[in-house]
Amino acid sequence: MALLEVSDLSVLFGRRGQREVRAVDGVSFTVDAGEVIGLVGESGCGKSVTSLAIMGLLRGPGVKIGGGANFDGTELLRMDERAMRDIRGRDIAMVFQDPLSSLNPVVPIGVQVVEVLARHRGMGGDEARKEAASLLDRVGIPDPNRRLKEYPHQLSGGMRQRALIAMAVACQPRLLIADEPTTALDVTIQAQILELLKDLVRESGTALIMITHDLGVVAGMCETINVLYAGKVVETALRKELFARPRHPYTVGLLASIPRLDAVRGEKLTPIRGSVRDLLPWAEGCAFAPRCDRRVEACLAGTPGFTGGGHEYRCLNPVPLGAVPVQETLEEVV
Numbered sequence: 001m002a003l004l005e006v007s008d009l010s011v012l013f014g015r016r017g018q019r020e021v022r023a024v025d026g027v028s029f030t031v032d033a034g035e036v037i038g039l040v041g042e043s044g045c046g047k048s049v050t051s052l053a054i055m056g057l058l059r060g061p062g063v064k065i066g067g068g069a070n071f072d073g074t075e076l077l078r079m080d081e082r083a084m085r086d087i088r089g090r091d092i093a094m095v096f097q098d099p100l101s102s103l104n105p106v107v108p109i110g111v112q113v114v115e116v117l118a119r120h121r122g123m124g125g126d127e128a129r130k131e132a133a134s135l136l137d138r139v140g141i142p143d144p145n146r147r148l149k150e151y152p153h154q155l156s157g158g159m160r161q162r163a164l165i166a167m168a169v170a171c172q173p174r175l176l177i178a179d180e181p182t183t184a185l186d187v188t189i190q191a192q193i194l195e196l197l198k199d200l201v202r203e204s205g206t207a208l209i210m211i212t213h214d215l216g217v218v219a220g221m222c223e224t225i226n227v228l229y230a231g232k233v234v235e236t237a238l239r240k241e242l243f244a245r246p247r248h249p250y251t252v253g254l255l256a257s258i259p260r261l262d263a264v265r266g267e268k269l270t271p272i273r274g275s276v277r278d279l280l281p282w283a284e285g286c287a288f289a290p291r292c293d294r295r296v297e298a299c300l301a302g303t304p305g306f307t308g309g310g311h312e313y314r315c316l317n318p319v320p321l322g323a324v325p326v327q328e329t330l331e332e333v334v
Contacts (some may be wrong), residue, residue: 001073002030003207004054004175010231011046011053011065023049024066025231027284029224031175034205038222038239040215040254044276046231047211048097051177053077055094056084071175090120093168094177099160103152109136109163116170135166139196158189165196172204176315179211194221216258219243227251230287231281237311247311247318249294286316294319 009027031037039047052058054069054076071092074086085305096102096206104112113132117123123131136144139162140242143288152160161181161267168176178197182190198221198296201208210221218239225242227235227250235248246252253272273293285300286292293297306312 003033003035004031005068005070006050006054007068007070008028009053009069010065011049011051011058012054012064012066014062014064022281023231027228027231028067028232029226029233029236031207031209033174033207034201035224036201036208036210036222038225039209039211039228040139040213040218040219040225041228042213042254042272042276045228047228048179048213050228051094051179051209051211054086054090055177056081086120088171090171091114091173092175092177093171093173094162095164095168095179095181097180099157099164102164103160105152108149109155110152113148113163113167113170116167120171131170132166135170136163139163139166139169140192141166144178149197153206157185158193159187161189161193162196165193165200169200173206175207175209176200177209177211178211182212182214182217188206190217193332197221211254214258215243215254227254230276230282232282232287232314234288235313241311245311245321247308247313247316247321248288249292249319250288251313252319286314 005026009024010022011024012020012022027046027050029037039050041047049058053065056079057162059064059081062160065077071087074087076087080109103109110129110132113135114128117131119126132148133144136147141147141159141162146156147159155163160289165181168272181197182193183194194217197208210218212218222239225237225239226233227248229250234253235242235246242251243255246255250272256270257272272291278290280289280300281287285302286304289299291293296317298316299311304314304316306314307318
């Protein structure tokens with residue numbers, strides 16, 4: 001049995017007098033203990049909403065959540081807020097996208113880390129402060145005892161992200177969700193954060209869900225990659241299979257838009273035409289059809305199902321095998 005099994009998850013946002021917005025539309029995937037999987041796609045495809053629904057952070061009168069998220073035999077979507085608080089932070093933790101807005105700006109870093117230790121591990125006093133300093137040191141923050149007394153605005157972007165990771169791993173969670181943890185960081189700090197996450201997974205056996213729009217990030221991190229578009233998984237495969245033989249036109253577009261060191265000088269990137277807002281409702285056809293160069297008439301006749309075993313894709317006119325030779329070097333990298 002998988003550690004986490006998400007089945008047919010849907011999330012709708014609605015306001016009185018307005019049409020409901022379906023942010024997540026039947027997403028399904030599994031995560032085993034110690035496994036690293038990726039949720040990839042452009043901004044607005046439903047990646048972050050999926051993670052927030054799993055964490056129980058989307059409660060409200062204007063939100064409708066359907067489907068299931070079974071964590072080691074416990075159905076997360078049916079739990080009340082009080083019970084969910086015991087799991088959130090202890091068994092399932094999350095590294096949020098923007099550390100500056102995720103951390104409390106008027107509370108020192110040390111107090112925020114100690115709060116996690118007190119809530120879930122029953123620590124207090126000197127013991128909690130020593131453990132908090134140890135956590136900051138573990139994630140690579142220099143002079144941790146001094147940093148415990150500082151406020152978020154006194155830390156660099158990379159240090160704030162490391163502090164968030166320290167809080168997330170304080171209770172050695174069994175599942176860690178990283179929501180674009182390298183956004184707005186320079187390349188050097190980005191590489192350090194990714195290496196830190198890999199080390200934490202390797203040392204503790206924690207399962208990791210990596211959420212990103214950058215296929216280059218998941219190339220060296222994830223074992224299985226799920227590509228999302230308009231709230232649905234449109235392609236899923238093992239990492240090397242996906243990079244070597246992408247079948248969905250959207251996946252090929254994401255790969256083609258990655259800058260490459262081996263590209264000819266002056267060669268232009270190949271963007272996906274249109275905008276993420278140029279889509280069809282899945283009930284009417286393939287949501288990617290308005291932006292797709294391989295669209296056929298059948299693409300406008302209802303939601304396409306998954307094709308293939310192991311390497312699955314939701315496309316009626318997939319990219320032929322061997323038609324994307326540009327990915328050969330990427331396969332060697334991963």
